Amino acid sequence: MLPDKPLKSLGEFGFIDHIRQTYGTQKADVIQGIGDDCAVLTYQEKGKLLWSMDTLLEGIHFRLDLIDFYLLGWKALAVNLSDIAAMGGIPTQALLSLGLQADIDVKALDLFFKGFSDLGQKHDVQLVGGDMVRSTSDIMITVSVLGLIKEGNHVLYRNKAQPGDWIVVTGPLGQAAAGLDILLTQAQEERSSIPQSIAGPLIQAHNQPCPAIEEGSFLASFPQVHAAIDLSDGLAQDLWQICRLSNVGGYIEKTRLPLSSEIKKLAKYRRIPAADWALFGGEDYHLLATIEAKAFEDIQARYSERFQRPLYPIGRITEEEGIFLITDSGERTPVKPAGYDHFQP
Numbered sequence: 001m002l003p004d005k006p007l008k009s010l011g012e013f014g015f016i017d018h019i020r021q022t023y024g025t026q027k028a029d030v031i032q033g034i035g036d037d038c039a040v041l042t043y044q045e046k047g048k049l050l051w052s053m054d055t056l057l058e059g060i061h062f063r064l065d066l067i068d069f070y071l072l073g074w075k076a077l078a079v080n081l082s083d084i085a086a087m088g089g090i091p092t093q094a095l096l097s098l099g100l101q102a103d104i105d106v107k108a109l110d111l112f113f114k115g116f117s118d119l120g121q122k123h124d125v126q127l128v129g130g131d132m133v134r135s136t137s138d139i140m141i142t143v144s145v146l147g148l149i150k151e152g153n154h155v156l157y158r159n160k161a162q163p164g165d166w167i168v169v170t171g172p173l174g175q176a177a178a179g180l181d182i183l184l185t186q187a188q189e190e191r192s193s194i195p196q197s198i199a200g201p202l203i204q205a206h207n208q209p210c211p212a213i214e215e216g217s218f219l220a221s222f223p224q225v226h227a228a229i230d231l232s233d234g235l236a237q238d239l240w241q242i243c244r245l246s247n248v249g250g251y252i253e254k255t256r257l258p259l260s261s262e263i264k265k266l267a268k269y270r271r272i273p274a275a276d277w278a279l280f281g282g283e284d285y286h287l288l289a290t291i292e293a294k295a296f297e298d299i300q301a302r303y304s305e306r307f308q309r310p311l312y313p314i315g316r317i318t319e320e321e322g323i324f325l326i327t328d329s330g331e332r333t334p335v336k337p338a339g340y341d342h343f344q345p
């Protein structure tokens with residue numbers, strides 16, 4: 001158990017000893033984890049290695065008044081695992097770098113590691129090292145994850161979408177953005193007017209995303225699944241990435257957007273269209289993939305058999321560039337790839 005005191009009283013090395021003992025369990029392919037100058041892993045001679053990195057910055061990606069340390073640790077790993085999932089890979093190990101103020105409470109920090117490690121254990125991903133530096137103000141969290149492509153699977157790239165492909169998503173859209181909307185207005189009196197049965201699942205979608213690792217790896221076993229991306233910046237933006245890199249366009253049918261009953265109810269309370277969250281809201285971390293039309297029905301059937309959840313077709317890839325929305329009345333309107341751009345807010 002950790003004492004209730006600031007990080008500076010334990011010191012960097014005292015705290016690293018704690019995380020090594022508590023979260024440093026050794027998997028078979030890890031020769032040396034936390035504790036030396038480098039992690040030492042068994043090198044996979046066959047196949048392709050995936051390697052990614054993502055940073056969360058206080059004030060930009062999270063606010064400590066809206067998320068607790070446990071969920072922050074979970075989310076920091078989740079967004080990274082999601083990148084591996086989007087390539088069709090299986091994540092294996094992670095590195096974690098933290099910029100922290102010296103007076104941060106070690107119990108809170110331990111909760112961060114607990115959240116990180118709980119999600120890691122769920123997907124058999126081990127924390128094998130990292131770094132810790134003093135920050136003068138905001139918390140900075142950088143995670144790097146390694147992953148592998150299962151034998152027989154192919155890599156799901158962003159630039160391989162083909163005209164005629166179905167555009168599919170692996171879960172209901174806009175949940176995380178709607179959850180954030182609730183969190184942001186919670187401070188105000190509106191909070192009480194949103195029943196917990198609606199707010200709960202939406203807030204959880206925002207704070208505790210579940211990376212679609214099994215789903216990505218399943219899709220990567222079919223050569224007819226051409227391209228994929230994880231939904232981090234919003235459907236419009238992420239589909240636009242696929243289209244622009246594949247030199248194609250696409251349309252989304254509004255009536256096909258998977259919307260949960262909670263988001264529909266919240267949309268009524270707020271008097272705004274739920275489809276706006278679905279199209280432009282980020283951080284759902286489901287996968288968007290494109291699938292050859294001929295194989296689509298078969299893959300869709302096998303997917304729902306495997307996961308007991310639907311794979312949602314929402315539109316098609318077209319030769320003509322540009323992204324369009326087919327409205328309820330059948331009209332075709334252009335969709336601006338609005339989403340999050342760090343340097344052009």
Ligand code: ADP
Binds near residue numbers: 016096
């Ligand atoms: P170095 O002096 O080589 O930078 P450190 O003192 O920073 O080493 O780290 C000591 C050990 O603790 C290393 O094995 C490192 O990978 C691990 N470590 C440091 N920070 C973290 C962290 N945030 N999460 C996991 N392991 C960490």
Ligand code: MG
Binds near residue numbers: 131
């Ligand atoms: Mg160091």
